[in-house]
Amino acid sequence: MEDIEDLLIGSGSGSPPGFRLPLTSVGVNTKRNRNKVSLTHKLSQIQDSTSKVPGTQAIFIKTFGCSHNQSDSEYMAGQLSAFGYTLSDNPDEADLWLINTCTVKSPSQSAMDTIISKGKNLNKPLVVAGCVPQGSRDLKELEGISIVGVQQIDRVVEIVEETLKGHEVRLLTRKTLPALDLPKVRKNKFVEILPINVGCLGACTYCKTKHARGHLGSYTIDSLVGRVRSVIADGVKEIWLSSEDTGAYGRDIGVNLPTLLRALVAELPTDASTMLRIGMTNPPFILEHLREIAEILQHPCVYSFLHVPVQSGSDTILTAMNREYTVSEFRTVVDTLMELVPGMQIATDIICGFPGESDEDFKQTVDLINEYKFPQVHISQFYPRPGTPAARMKKVPSNVVKRRSRELTNVFEAFTPYSGMEGKVDRIWITDVASDGIHLVGHTKGYIQVLVAAPESMLGTSALVKITSLGRWSVFGEVIETINPLVDNNASNKKLPNQDMFSLCCNPSKTGGCLDEPESCACGNDSCCSQSTAEKSDISVLPQNQNGRNFFGWILRKRKQLYRRVESEPASGSIKRQEGSLERMSEWNFVDKALLGGIFASTFTILVLAVALVFRAVWSH
Incomplete structure (x- = not known):
């Protein structure tokens, strides 16, 4: 039709x-x-x-x-x-x-x-x-x-x-870009996903997304600044810049990414109550602005986090992928940002089993990941997409692809990226509820995921937390002080039902660096992996119904958290920490006293009611 x-x-x-x-x-x-x-x-x-x-x-x-x-x-x-x-x-x-x-x-x-x-x-x-x-x-x-x-x-x-x-x-006809000021129902009312451009300038041989999103088309700086002003007034606490390649922004309209970022940062509240997260950028375009980007990543209102896909540690494979950069150039990006930005966290992507990948090519990839020990590595097996040049290339046997994916996953999971954080005090921004109903989800300035047991009234706030224990994919913290009490702003942002963007990007049957998080999109766009709320959490982080929660529910969740720590800490291999946890469990703290008081109050009430019913029955006769 x-x-x-x-x-x-x-x-x-x-x-x-x-x-x-x-x-x-x-x-x-x-x-x-x-x-x-x-x-x-x-x-x-x-x-x-x-x-x-x-x-x-x-x-x-x-x-x-x-x-x-x-x-x-x-x-x-x-x-x-x-x-x-x-x-x-x-x-x-x-x-x-x-x-x-x-x-x-x-x-x-x-x-x-x-x-x-x-x-x-x-x-x-x-x-x-x-x-x-x-x-x-x-x-x-x-x-x-x-x-x-x-x-x-x-x-x-x-x-x-x-x-x-x-x-x-x-x-389906492509015309002008959709306006940014259309009505919107956010999945998370505290998070605005802001597209800054569509399409890209690349021509990766495996990418199907370019067929759909097309050539680069950037929004004007004025329209993006206007949208940022609007969402901050709505009570948004995190703004995610999203696109197929953030680094390419503005090349079609005569501006560049640093110019945009400086304009957006100028609109953010000076108390850092609203944070900006820069989306995925491929190495070719960020290379031109490395020091400017590093300066912006140091700003108090910008997360010191960037997603830079490498896809392979072999120049031979990068050429076959038509990625338009070398491993050496990728190293320059990472080394420069790590040197100039305190606490910088970098995520990357790997495609295992691209056509023509030899054992030596794969070894170079493993060596690269081993060298940098990235806290996030999104590992994908190669999928030939119809209509792409890579689909016509000679494939690596599927059993070899799976073996390499498992091997790289094992290498990645052996890292301990958050060692040394325990006992430290850090600021986090809290925007979500963990699926267990116990923890709230916050992130440090380096976008490290921190899980805290706290009442849901703290959603949308910033707080100082003390890191109490470490997991492989996130850390646990205890709230010391709330920095930005939440003012109830426009509540029109309802939860968008059945937004299952994770369910297909992540296939639990596959091996990869992020088994329960969405896999990286093979095209290397911001997409699935960046939309992950950063690190894979020890607890799956999904939006939860926030109704029906109260003080007593928080007390029970707080008590449950203590048991979770005892169960999780032995996995770190520290016997001394386990014994310390057991000692804490044996102490009578506020939570225990509150629970015991509730039990006594409930028992007393039941006894009074029972006696009243007995007397009523006697007098009625």
């Missing part, structure tokens, strides 16, 4: 977000080769959708892939919510499914196929967004489904409306 732009009557440059198109302005798919079952399916969709007032249906949103994808979903959810649609966590009860897809790896696309198939079996109207339809619009799996491209998310209301009426429509 044609693009929707070809079917609009007098649409000009397209209708503004939220504009309701008349029924006759978008054509129904009239392909002759549809069978009767498909026609019945379409009619049932129309009947179901017309039973409700237009604009009031429930929408289920499923997001796969990178931080840029997550931001796109948040924008689409914001527009739908502003128009009156309900965002539903329950796919079975939803009237339409909106699926935002990732094309980086085969498992991601396979999962998309699965959810589309399930939706069709349930007769759910489907809209597929993201990189898959933009880069591969003729896929068989997308037949009969409405699709929206990566630069048309500002018109999601139109396509949802027409799909609910039973029409198959598509918006």
Whole structure:
């Protein structure tokens, strides 16, 4: 079917977000080769959708892939919510499914196929967004489904409306970049994912994302500064700059990344209550601005953290990948930043088993990782993506690829990146809740993940913590003092339901440096790995329902934390630390006294009630 732009009557440059198109302005798919079952399916969709007032249906949103994808979903959810649609966590009860897809790896696309198939079996109207339809619009799996491209998310209301009426429509034409001031429903109300540009200037031989996101297109500095001002007023405490290559920002509009960063930093509160995190940057472009970037990373309002993908420790393989830099240039980036920025933390990516990779090539990669002992290494097995040059190259046997991936994972997991932190006092910024319901999740200025047992009222604040114990992927801390008490700002940022950007980027069956975190996107974009909340945590960090928590729940979580420490500390190999933990457990502290007091109070209340009931029964006779 044609693009929707070809079917609009007098649409000009397209209708503004939220504009309701008349029924006759978008054509129904009239392909002759549809069978009767498909026609019945379409009619049932129309009947179901017309039973409700237009604009009031429930929408289920499923997001796969990178931080840029997550931001796109948040924008689409914001527009739908502003128009009156309900965002539903329950796919079975939803009237339409909106699926935002990732094309980086085969498992991601396979999962998309699965959810589309399930939706069709349930007769759910489907809209597929993201990189898959933009880069591969003729896929068989997308037949009969409405699709929206990566630069048309500002018109999601139109396509949802027409799909609910039973029409198959598509918006894929690339025009101007979507506006940054569209309504948005954030997954985490304290974190703004800010796309600064789309596409890239590279031509990596394995990358499918370029097919979808296209050539570099940068937002203006003024528009980005305006967005930062707006989200700070909304109460955002972390701003993540996201793109396919942050370092390439501005080359299409005559500016550069340091100029943008200086303009954004000038807008941040001087008390460092809102922090800026710079997204992934490939070595070729950051090389030109190393000292300027280092200066910005030292700023009190900027995390001293950067994601710089290397992908391989062999120049031969980097040439085959068309990465446009050498291992020596990568070393220059890392060495310079580590020298100039105190507490600098660097994450990188590795692709194991790229076509043509020899044992010697792989050894060079292992040696590089061993030398630098990066705290984060996102390890991926090579996936040939259809339509890319690498897909036509001679493949390394799959058993060799898996063996190399396991070997590199074992090397990486032998590191102890946070040794020496125990007992130190550091400042953290707290923005999330751990899935265990006990800990809040904060990050140091170097973006090291710190888990603390504290009431949820501390979300969105900054605090001084004492590091009490170390894990492999994060550290545990105890709050000493709150620095920025949270003022209840605009509460319109609701949690975006069913944002599962991790579920496909991370495949637990694979080996890699981050088994429970999203794997690095093979294209090396900011995406999956950077969207990880930095380090892989000892506890999976996912958004949690924050309702129904109280002081007594915090007391129980605090007590549970002490037991967790006793269980986790022996793994560090320190018998003395274990004995110290057991001694602490045997002491009567505030938590124990509070729990015992609660037990006595409850018992006394029950006894009084029992006596009252007995007397009442006696007097009634």
